[in-house]
Ligand SMILES: [Zn+2]
């Protein structure tokens with residue numbers, strides 16, 4: 001019966017490098033092929049059997065039950081980027097690209113399994129692209145890096161020019177965030193500053 005050891009492959013690679021051992025040397029010491037070591041380090045759990053993993057661990061002086069080796073630490077720290085899907089929430093910072101109002105979500109990092117609510121409006125945060133056919137994980141920026149859909153679409157009506165709207169709304173959002181952040185010491189990772197510099201072509205979707 002196999003042990004089915006849980007291993008953090010990247011940690012094995014890192015430890016080998018730190019010790020200045022090549023894949024070929026490790027393979028010779030562990031009695032397997034270099035390509036098996038290479039595949040194992042790249043994340044192929046089936047590249048070597050458990051007995052070989054134990055040999056590799058002893059060569060590299062790795063505690064197989066330690067949180068680094070099992071990846072438990074990495075799993076506990078599995079944070080993902082999330083955003084608030086509400087277009088008029090002040091966590092989403094408006095800016096103008098080619099006369100269109102775009103929204104730069106204020107990204108919050110939170111544990112994958114955690115149901116996180118927006119600190120500013122209370123809405124449940126999203127961690128995937130707003131396009132239901134895409135569902136790519138969220139990265140920084142206004143639009144999905146895979147399908148180009150804006151994470152948050154501006155759906156409000158404009159009773160003024162987009163320029164006026166955006167500059168008025170930017171001031172409002174800054175003020176709102178400021179007053180809300182003063183109430184809470186947990187500053188959220190907003191992008192009021194970065195979206196000004198990030199604005200323009202790259203985030204033009
Ligand atoms: Zn919100």
Ligand SMILES: [Zn+2]
Pocket residue numbers: 129130131134135136144145146147148149
């Ligand atoms: Zn997408």
